[in-house]
Structures are given as C-alpha cells and as structure tokens.
Amino acid sequence: MAEDALVLTDIRKSFNVGSPAEVEILHGIGLTLEPGAFCALIGPSGSGKSTLLNIIGLLDRPSAGRLAIGGQATLGLDDAALTRLRGRSIGFVFQAHHLIPAFTAVENVMMPLLLNRGWADAGMRIAAEALLDRVGMARWRDARIANLSGGQAQRVAIARALIMEPVLVLADEPTGNLDTAAADGVFDMMQAMNREQGMTFLIxxxxPRLAKRCGRVIELVDGQVIGSAS
Ligand SMILES: Nc1ncnc2c1ncn2[C@@H]1O[C@H](COP(=O)(O)OP(=O)(O)OP(=O)(O)O)[C@@H](O)[C@H]1O
Ligand SMILES: [Mg+2]
Incomplete structure (x- = not known):
C-alpha cells in the first residue's frame, strides 16, 4: 500500500498570537487523503480554506497539530527542509497563474526543474514540452504568457505544478477567473492528469457544479470539517 498523500491530525491555526487580537481560525482539523484522490474543498468565504491550504502546502505552519505529506512527517523540520519537501512533493495552482509573463510557456514549465537542479539541460525542455502536450498546449509552447488567454495560461500553470511529479496538487480556486467553458476545460484537464498520473488533488x-465532479467533497465551516462524503 502506498502512503497516504496527506494526513492532518488536530491542526489548529491562530493569528495575532499573544496580542489582544489573537483569534483561532482552524479548530482541530483531522483529514486523510488517500493516494490518487480527487477532492474538492468547499465552504463559505472566511471559513479558513486558504489558511488550511497554505498549511498543507508548507507555506505556513500550524499553531498546533501534525501533518504528513506522502508519509513524511513535517514536525521538527527546519525551514530549509520544509522548502525541500515542498519543492519535491507539492504542486500549487492559484487563482492568478503567477507565471512569468515575458517568458514562454515552455520556459515557465521548466522553471521548477531549473530551480531544483541549478542548471538547464535538454531533458528539462523535453519534459516540459511533453507536459504542455498533455495539457493541450503543444501549439503554444513557444508563446509568451502575456499573449495567452486566461484559460490557456492556467493550463500552463497546471503543467508547471505537475513537472516535479508531486504527490499532492493544491489548487486554490484555479478556475475562479475563468468563464464557464474555460473553467470546464481546465477542470477536465486536472481530472485527466489525476487519472493518468495518479497524483492526489485538493481543489x-x-x-458547486465543479465540486460535484470531484470524487470527494470536504466542507469547511467556521474552521472545522463538517462533511467529507467519499
Ligand atoms: N494573516 C492573517 N492574519 C489574521 N487573520 C487572517 C490572516 N489570514 C487569514 N485570516 C483570517 O482567517 C479567516 C479565514 O481566512 P481564509 O482566507 O482562510 O478564508 P477562505 O475560506 O479562504 O475564504 P475565501 O473563500 O474568501 O477565499 C478570515 O477571517 C481571515 O480574515
Ligand atoms: Mg481563500
């Protein structure tokens, strides 16, 4: 049996700790995502979805509780070790694509490989081109991001998130800026990558229409998971 993609145990998060404005946002979240799961994370605005995603993505630390990514526990890791684990295990897709506009699609997709290795080689370009092909962007691989539509840029961002072959892909409203047709296309593509490559997605x-298409829906209300129908 492969390790679970994610295990959260009693995760809590407070902001403004030690000041009169201290407030606990996440109240003891427990959650396990099995390998290859395709999950939606839903809940009202302010319920803590982005806060939780930032903790799972090792961009922020919980105030209490434990997490493990692909079987690797994070408790006690220093910042450098967390950064390495993040680079190796987690792919991010945000609402805004955060690509470099003046660079081409293939250059953007290669970037994580380049940053990881420190120098470029021909294999990186080949890997990036293959992934752009898989997300339906082969024709635009040498186009600058500035010249792509929102939906096209988001496909490139997904290719970039997948290039390191992460265990877990975290997407925070990846279709939030797209019209219905483009959102459906990007969603179809994430689902296809999940089926073909088996990495776990948390979106x-x-x-609600997109959430219904996920194998599992996890609902966060007031910093607590209230439903996670499988
Ligand atoms: N750095 C911070 N300092 C203080 N409070 C914060 C901080 N980040 C988030 N919060 C608060 O935590 C709560 C949850 O915010 P979060 O962004 O996680 O919600 P969300 O579910 O992602 O909402 P949305 O659907 O609008 O994106 C909000 O009340 C927010 O104001
Ligand atoms: Mg949010």
Missing part, C-alpha cells in the same frame, strides 16, 4: 472551489 478549493466556490462552484
């Missing part, structure tokens, strides 16, 4: 969405 924050406000769109």
């Amino acid at each position: 924050v969405t406000h769109d």
Whole structure:
C-alpha cells in the first residue's frame, strides 16, 4: 500500500498570537487523503480554506497539530527542509497563474526543474514540452504568457505544478477567473492528469457544479470539517 498523500491530525491555526487580537481560525482539523484522490474543498468565504491550504502546502505552519505529506512527517523540520519537501512533493495552482509573463510557456514549465537542479539541460525542455502536450498546449509552447488567454495560461500553470511529479496538487480556486467553458476545460484537464498520473488533488472551489465532479467533497465551516462524503 502506498502512503497516504496527506494526513492532518488536530491542526489548529491562530493569528495575532499573544496580542489582544489573537483569534483561532482552524479548530482541530483531522483529514486523510488517500493516494490518487480527487477532492474538492468547499465552504463559505472566511471559513479558513486558504489558511488550511497554505498549511498543507508548507507555506505556513500550524499553531498546533501534525501533518504528513506522502508519509513524511513535517514536525521538527527546519525551514530549509520544509522548502525541500515542498519543492519535491507539492504542486500549487492559484487563482492568478503567477507565471512569468515575458517568458514562454515552455520556459515557465521548466522553471521548477531549473530551480531544483541549478542548471538547464535538454531533458528539462523535453519534459516540459511533453507536459504542455498533455495539457493541450503543444501549439503554444513557444508563446509568451502575456499573449495567452486566461484559460490557456492556467493550463500552463497546471503543467508547471505537475513537472516535479508531486504527490499532492493544491489548487486554490484555479478556475475562479475563468468563464464557464474555460473553467470546464481546465477542470477536465486536472481530472485527466489525476487519472493518468495518479497524483492526489485538493481543489478549493466556490462552484458547486465543479465540486460535484470531484470524487470527494470536504466542507469547511467556521474552521472545522463538517462533511467529507467519499
Ligand atoms: N494573516 C492573517 N492574519 C489574521 N487573520 C487572517 C490572516 N489570514 C487569514 N485570516 C483570517 O482567517 C479567516 C479565514 O481566512 P481564509 O482566507 O482562510 O478564508 P477562505 O475560506 O479562504 O475564504 P475565501 O473563500 O474568501 O477565499 C478570515 O477571517 C481571515 O480574515
Ligand atoms: Mg481563500
């Protein structure tokens, strides 16, 4: 049996700790995502979805509780070790694509490989081109991001998130800026990559139509998981 993609144990998060404005946002979250799961994370605005995603993505630390990514526990790791684990195990897709506009699609997709290795080689370009092909962007691989539509840029962002072959892909409203047709296309593509490559997806969405298409829906209300129908 492969390790679980994610295990959260009693995760809590407070902001402004030690000040009169201290407030606990996440109240003891427990959650396990099995390998290859395709999950939606839903809940009202302010319920803590992005806060939780940032903790799972090792961009922020919980105030209490434990997490493990692909069987690797994070408790006690220093910042450098967390950064290495993040680079190796987690792919991010945000609402805004965060690609470099002046660079081409293939250059953007290669970037994580380049940053990881420190120098470029021909294999990186080949890997990036193959992934752009898989997300339906082969024709645009040498186009600058500035010249792509929102939906096209988001496909490139997904290819970039997948290039390191992460265990877990975290997406925070990845279709939030797209019209219905483009959102459906990007969603179809994430689902296809999940089926073909088996990495686990956790996708924050406000769109009930898209959430219905996920194998599992996890609902966060007031910093607590209230439903996670499988
Ligand atoms: N750095 C911070 N300092 C203080 N409070 C914060 C901080 N980040 C988030 N919060 C608060 O935590 C709560 C949850 O915010 P979060 O962004 O996680 O919600 P969300 O579910 O992602 O909402 P949305 O659907 O609008 O994106 C909010 O009340 C927010 O104001
Ligand atoms: Mg949010």
